Amino acid sequence: MNYNNNHFSIWIAAILVAVFVVITGAQAADRFITVASTTSTRNSGLYENILPLFTKTTGIKVRVVAVGTGQAIKLARNGDADVLLVHHKPSEKKFVTDGFGLKRHDVMYNDFVIIGPKTDPAQVRGIKVVDTALSKIAASGAPFTSRGDDSGTHKKERSLWKSAGIDVKTASGSWYRETGAGMGATLNTASGMSAYALTDRGTWLKFANKADMEILVQGDKRLFNPYGVIVVNPAKHPHVKLADAQAFVSWLISKAGQSAIAAYRLKGQPAFFPNANPGNRS
Amino acid sequence: MTSAILPLSLDNVSYEIGGVRLIKDMTCTFEAGPRTAIIGPNGAGKSLFLRLCHGLIRPSTGKVSWHANDADGQAPGDAQAMVFQRPVMLRRSVSANVDFALKLKGIARDERVRRIDDVLARAGLRRLKDQPARVLSFGEQQKLALARAWALRPQVLFLDEPTASLDPAATHSVEEIIEAIHGEGTRIILTTHDLGQAKRLSDEVIFLHRGRMLERAPTEQFFTEPKNDLAQAFVRGELLWWRLGKDNRKGAINDREK
Amino acid sequence: MDDFGNALSAALSLVVGLDDQLLEIVGLSLHVSLSAVIIAAAIGLPLGAAVALFRFPGRMAVVVLLNAFMGLPPVVVGLIVYLLLSRAGPLGTLGLLFTPTAMIIAQVILVTPIIAALTRQVIEDLWAEYEEQLRSLGAGPGRALTALLWDGRFSLVTAVLAGFGRASAEVGAVMIVGGNIDHVTRVMTTTIALEVSKGDLALALGLGLILLALSASVNGAAFLIKETAQRRHA
Numbered sequence: 001m002n003y004n005n006n007h008f009s010i011w012i013a014a015i016l017v018a019v020f021v022v023i024t025g026a027q028a029a030d031r032f033i034t035v036a037s038t039t040s041t042r043n044s045g046l047y048e049n050i051l052p053l054f055t056k057t058t059g060i061k062v063r064v065v066a067v068g069t070g071q072a073i074k075l076a077r078n079g080d081a082d083v084l085l086v087h088h089k090p091s092e093k094k095f096v097t098d099g100f101g102l103k104r105h106d107v108m109y110n111d112f113v114i115i116g117p118k119t120d121p122a123q124v125r126g127i128k129v130v131d132t133a134l135s136k137i138a139a140s141g142a143p144f145t146s147r148g149d150d151s152g153t154h155k156k157e158r159s160l161w162k163s164a165g166i167d168v169k170t171a172s173g174s175w176y177r178e179t180g181a182g183m184g185a186t187l188n189t190a191s192g193m194s195a196y197a198l199t200d201r202g203t204w205l206k207f208a209n210k211a212d213m214e215i216l217v218q219g220d221k222r223l224f225n226p227y228g229v230i231v232v233n234p235a236k237h238p239h240v241k242l243a244d245a246q247a248f249v250s251w252l253i254s255k256a257g258q259s260a261i262a263a264y265r266l267k268g269q270p271a272f273f274p275n276a277n278p279g280n281r282s
Numbered sequence: 283m284t285s286a287i288l289p290l291s292l293d294n295v296s297y298e299i300g301g302v303r304l305i306k307d308m309t310c311t312f313e314a315g316p317r318t319a320i321i322g323p324n325g326a327g328k329s330l331f332l333r334l335c336h337g338l339i340r341p342s343t344g345k346v347s348w349h350a351n352d353a354d355g356q357a358p359g360d361a362q363a364m365v366f367q368r369p370v371m372l373r374r375s376v377s378a379n380v381d382f383a384l385k386l387k388g389i390a391r392d393e394r395v396r397r398i399d400d401v402l403a404r405a406g407l408r409r410l411k412d413q414p415a416r417v418l419s420f421g422e423q424q425k426l427a428l429a430r431a432w433a434l435r436p437q438v439l440f441l442d443e444p445t446a447s448l449d450p451a452a453t454h455s456v457e458e459i460i461e462a463i464h465g466e467g468t469r470i471i472l473t474t475h476d477l478g479q480a481k482r483l484s485d486e487v488i489f490l491h492r493g494r495m496l497e498r499a500p501t502e503q504f505f506t507e508p509k510n511d512l513a514q515a516f517v518r519g520e521l522l523w524w525r526l527g528k529d530n531r532k533g534a535i536n537d538r539e540k
Numbered sequence: 541m542d543d544f545g546n547a548l549s550a551a552l553s554l555v556v557g558l559d560d561q562l563l564e565i566v567g568l569s570l571h572v573s574l575s576a577v578i579i580a581a582a583i584g585l586p587l588g589a590a591v592a593l594f595r596f597p598g599r600m601a602v603v604v605l606l607n608a609f610m611g612l613p614p615v616v617v618g619l620i621v622y623l624l625l626s627r628a629g630p631l632g633t634l635g636l637l638f639t640p641t642a643m644i645i646a647q648v649i650l651v652t653p654i655i656a657a658l659t660r661q662v663i664e665d666l667w668a669e670y671e672e673q674l675r676s677l678g679a680g681p682g683r684a685l686t687a688l689l690w691d692g693r694f695s696l697v698t699a700v701l702a703g704f705g706r707a708s709a710e711v712g713a714v715m716i717v718g719g720n721i722d723h724v725t726r727v728m729t730t731t732i733a734l735e736v737s738k739g740d741l742a743l744a745l746g747l748g749l750i751l752l753a754l755s756a757s758v759n760g761a762a763f764l765i766k767e768t769a770q771r772r773h774a
Contacts, residue, residue: 016578034638043738048722065638065719079627080637184737191739209739237627239635338672363676370673373691382687383677414772434677 032061033244036073036081038152039182041227042066044202044271050260054251060244068182069152076100076230079237082245085229087200088152092228101230105253108261108272109226112156114217115187115204116142116196124196130220131164138166141175143195147186148178152225157198160222200225205266226275229253252276287348287361287437288314288469290335295344297330297493305330306493308344312438317470319484319501321477323522326490328473329367329442335471336364336440363431364440367447369423371415376407379415380430387434397433405429405459421452428459439463441472445479457483477517481505489513491522543742550746562747566754569727572640572714573707576647580707581700584652588659589689593667593681606660609653614646615712621646622716638719643727646713651703658699662692697766701759708755728754 041047042064051062065075069086076084077100084101086092095101114124114133122140124133137144146168147154161168168176177195179186183203190197191211199207204215229249234240251257253276261274290312297305305327312318312335320328333339334346372379377398384394402408405425410418415426424444431439441460445453460483464470474480480487480501487504489497489512497510508514512522554562591602623629625637625645636642666688674684689696711729718725720734728751735744 016574039737063638063719063721063724065721067719075626077628079632182737184739188736188739188741207739209741239627239633333672336676338675366673366676370670372670372687373693386678386683 030061031059031244032063033082033241033248034063034065034080035083035085035248036065036067036075037085038069038072038087039066039184040151040153040200040203041085041087043184043206044200044266045206046202046261046264046271049264050257053260054248054257057251057256058244058247060247062248068147068149069155070150076232079232079240082232082241083229083248084232085227086152087225087227088155089226089228091152091155092230095230100233100236102233104228104230105249106275106277107227107229107252108258108274108276109224110201110272111218112153112198112223112225113201113204113215114196114198115190115213116216117194118212118214119194120216122196125216127217128219130160130217130222133217134161134164134166137196138164138168138171138175143175143177143190143193145177145179145186145190145193145195145197147183148180149182151182153183153198153200156225160198163222202266202271205269205271227272286314288312289349290438291345291347292335293345293347295334295341295346297327297334297339298342303342304493305334305341308334308495310488310495310498312469312471314469316485317464317483318472318486318488319480320471320473320488320490321475321480321516322490323516324475325492327493328490330493331490332364332440332442332471332473336362338364361436362438362440363434363436364442365424365427365431365444367443369420369427371418371423371426373414373416375412376415376418376426377402377411379426380433383430384433401429401433404462405432406455419452421448421455424448424452424456425459428456428463432459432463435466436468438469438471441470443473443475445474445476453479477505489516491516543745546742547745547749550743551749552746554746555750562750564723565726565728565731566750568640568725569708569729569751569754572643572727573647573704576644576651576707577700577704579644579648580651580655580703583648584655584699584703585659585689585696586685587652588656589663589685591656592660592663593685593688603657603660606653606657610657612650612653613712614650614710615716617646617649618713618716621649621713625717637717638721638725640718640725642717643714643725646717647707647710650710650713651707654706655699655703658702659689659692659696662695662699663688666692694766694770697762701762704758705755708751708758 037047047062047064051064055061065072065081067075069088069091072081072084072086073091073095075081076095084092084095085107092101092104096104114130116122116124121142122137124136127133127136146157158168172178177189177193179189181189183199184207186197187199187203187207188209189195191209191213194212196216201218229252231242231245231249232240234242252261258274258276261272262270264271292308292310295305295308296303308331320331322328330339334341337346372382374382380398380401381394384397389397398411399408402411405428407422407426407429410422415423418426428444444460445456448456457479460470460472470483472483474483484501487497487499487501488495489504489508489510491512497504497508497513499509504513505517508517516522588606591599591606621642622637624631625634625642626632627637636645663685667684670684670688670691674687679687709729711733714725714727715730715733718727718730720726720730726734728747732744732747732751735741735747
């Protein structure tokens with residue numbers, strides 16, 4: 001007496017198990033730290049470039065979780081990361097004073113630029129004072145896409161509008177468009193509607209969907225974009241991999257790390273400028 | 283071994299759905315031995331009656347009791363079986379369908395194999411034993427349903443219009459199997475609206491109309507001299523569309539049903 | 541239309557070149573989604589069958605909830621699982637965040653209601669057909685459950701495939717709980733999202749085509765198995 005019915009289930013099970021086994025490849029127990037950082041930093045391609053150098057020297061792998069600045073700080077506060085590397089000094093300082101971080105170190109900086117359509121309806125090309133440029137954009141009614149996501153870039157952008165004396169909240173939905181998204185998505189939107197946007201240079205250089213957009217405003221000191229790195233405080237989160245995290249930060253601000261950062265170029269231009277103060281080394 | 287579960291007694295059994303009484307005040311007993319055919323027009327309640335006896339539905343009032351009830355007042359399950367008008371086959375092979383029923387009763391493997399072989403042979407289905415049950419013809423499926431019930435060695439076999447949808451050849455095969463099962467000692471209780479089948483397959487007839495048992499008599503006597511006038515009309519082949527009068531006799535068209 | 545052309549060539553060159561990274565990402569995607577579906581099926585099949593067969597107070601509410609949860613937003617599930625697995629959360633000590641295991645957990649939550657709700661419907665319909673006969677044979681709801689699950693296997697394969705479709709296509713949950721970490725938790729969908737955010741639309745689309753092809757293959761394989769089995773066993 002036959003049970004052909006069972007062949008069906010055995011067959012399915014066998015295939016699945018086979019696939020499963022093949023795929024469940026060893027994710028062997030690695031030595032690693034988790035770094036909470038931002039999408040703009042990741043999108044620039046910096047990490048893919050410099051982290052392997054660190055791993056080669058120390059054997060420590062670096063897992064980067066790249067999200068918006070606000071989310072990165074939240075992750076670090078929750079203890080879901082060992083190191084925080086973002087670009088909003090006030091938030092970083094608060095992170096330390098609130099007791100979640102040990103010490104803030106300068107790492108590098110780049111700058112923000114205002115990009116827009118080649119046709120430049122607001123006529124801001126080449127303007128050296130960012131307040132003027134923003135006022136002209138607001139006056140012209142040309143669309144401006146904002147990240148609107150409380151990220152470092154977004155916070156920077158808001159402070160620039162504020163100092164230019166322009167209230168963008170009331171304009172939200174008309175010429176001021178808040179995407180609530182990452183830099184790349186916002187740039188895609190800007191590209192799609194020929195709008196102006198504030199972006200960090202690194203993301204822009206690497207961005208592959210520029211369409212007919214280019215950098216129109218740059219160079220104002222106020223567009224300075226500094227990055228800071230902080231080890232998460234083990235007093236708040238005992239599981240933090242303190243030694244390895246500190247090894248990473250030390251490397252970043254050491255000659256080796258700083259020259260790796262300086263060496264990273266996008267389209268022939270440096271994406272970041274190292275500025276760790278040797279006196280800050282902990 | 284289960285002890286004898288017959289006689290089966292129904293005591294003032296009624297069955298009601300949505301305020302409508304579909305079985306009314308049935309009282310009767312089934313002893314061991316004869317084959318019983320339950321006949322009557324459509325809607326008489328034959329199928330319901332069978333299900334009440336088998337225990338698939340509970341009476342609204344009254345009691346259905348077997349000689350050897352278990353704690354629940356139910357007859358031990360492995361002593362009775364039922365075959366339905368439309369055979370219900372699982373999506374597996376012919377032999378696996380029978381095996382399923384035997385496994386449910388906790389019968390050991392060797393014994394199962396023996397019985398399956400035996401009933402399939404006797405039902406003429408042995409050459410089909412590895413076929414998917416669902417590709418069999420309707421008649422073959424019904425024979426399989428019988429074989430499945432037979433393998434359980436039931437003391438009582440209920441059959442609800444077992445050949446209603448079959449052609450004469452298939453009907454004949456099925457009737458032969460029913461006879462064979464009876465020959466081994468199983469009590470047969472079947473419903474049918476084929477009067478010829480009732481004559482061929484039963485020793486006694488119960489006539490139901492609108493949920494009441496109007497007559498019960500040995501088969502020959504019933505068909506030659508039915509006592510109840512509705513039964514008479516039925517045997518003559520008339521359509522029983524009137525209502526029952528007060529004394530269970532044919533009422534006038536305007537008589538209200540109690 | 542340029543992008544579509546570029547997408548096709550991007551996809552082809554990745555596949556033909558057996559790009560290492562692509563293989564790694566595809567492998568991880570299959571691992572996460574298949575594992576999730578297997579676990580979800582192990583929970584959802586008996587759960588759906590039980591809801592179909594057993595009568596209990598609040599049954600209707602459970603049926604409605606199961607159906608409603610088929611539409612659980614992945615990003616919400618991701619957020620909830622993050623809050624549970626975060627070091628600051630109740631299950632933080634397990635250290636599961638930003639690992640494939642977390643992604644599997646989130647997808648199990650997404651997929652189980654789909655399999656359970658569809659199973660419930662299949663088994664309910666089967667029970668309507670089989671109930672009298674099974675009860676006559678003495679099968680209680682427990683024995684009936686396994687018999688019906690087996691009997692409905694062809695329809696249930698479709699339910700499981702629907703679950704796989706959902707798992708392999710979603711990005712919201714795995715992005716949050718996995719962190720899209722290179723070489724660790726980066727799967728097809730999160731890679732596509734990443735490439736979009738980098739503006740590399742052609743590559744993103746190309747990867748999308750590969751993902752579609754992957755899904756089609758899995759479904760195709762399941763279809764073949766089902767057809768052969770059905771022909772042999774009806």
